[in-house]
Amino acid sequence: MAAKQTTSSLSRLSLPAKMVFGLILMAVVAALYFVVFFTDVDGQIGQAIAREQQLKGDLQKAEEAKVAYNKDVELRAEKQRVEREQKKVLPDEAETPSFLSSMQGIASISGVTLAQYKPEDEVAEDYYVRVPMSLELSGRFHQIARFFYGVGQLDRVINIEDIEMTVVPNQKKDDATSDVILNVKCLATAFRAKRADDATKGKKQ
Structure with missing residues (x-):
């Protein structure tokens, strides 16, 4: 609707x-x-x-x-x-072959004769271990100085200690200006990181 x-x-x-x-x-x-x-x-x-x-x-x-x-x-x-x-x-190991190779390389560059080398016993210190090596080398004074300088330029810290220099006897001089040949004995000491088993090994008193 x-x-x-x-x-x-x-x-x-x-x-x-x-x-x-x-x-x-x-x-x-x-x-x-x-x-x-x-x-x-x-x-x-x-x-x-x-x-x-x-x-x-x-x-x-x-x-x-x-x-x-x-x-x-x-x-x-x-x-x-x-x-x-x-x-x-400061390597973890002594790396003696590398240590010796460095010494031989610098000796060759410097013109010195590396006559003898002998790794010595390691000596543990408080925070590191000494890695000594006895060296005997010969050469003219400036060559010896160049060798020491070359060691100081290495990445690895190496100290040269206990240096003994002697003049090689019975040298033949070609003229009055010829340099004498020196025989040098020294202790080259590298370092490595200390391990737990190095606590008392060879530590100096």
Whole structure:
């Protein structure tokens, strides 16, 4: 009955009134659609913004982690480099063959004759172990000085101690300016890192 009355009421409206009513109805439907659609889009935009912020935060954390990682890699590489340099100066082992090879190489470059060498007993100190080697060499004074200088330029610390110099007897001089030949006995002492079993070995009293 109500539907018939509504239809009857609409039929009694003039054409302009019907057009106005239709426009109002369309506006209401459009408004409802806009509200529903906009609410959904606004929610999606909000989620997208939140996701973007999260991704930016994750990216920043990743960049910070990358910087920290690169810093750790650099520090580790620097630490390893320092350890390698320290092992050159104070190796873990006596490395007697390398020690002797260094002495022979410097003697050859300096022009001296390394006549004799003898590894001596190691001596444990508080923080390191002495690795001594007795040397006997001969040459002119400037050659001997060059040999000592060359030893001082090595990466590994080697001390030259207990130096004894004597003139080689019965030398033949070609002229008055010829240098005399010296015979040198000395103790070349290298060092190595101390181990637990070196606590009392050969320690000086």
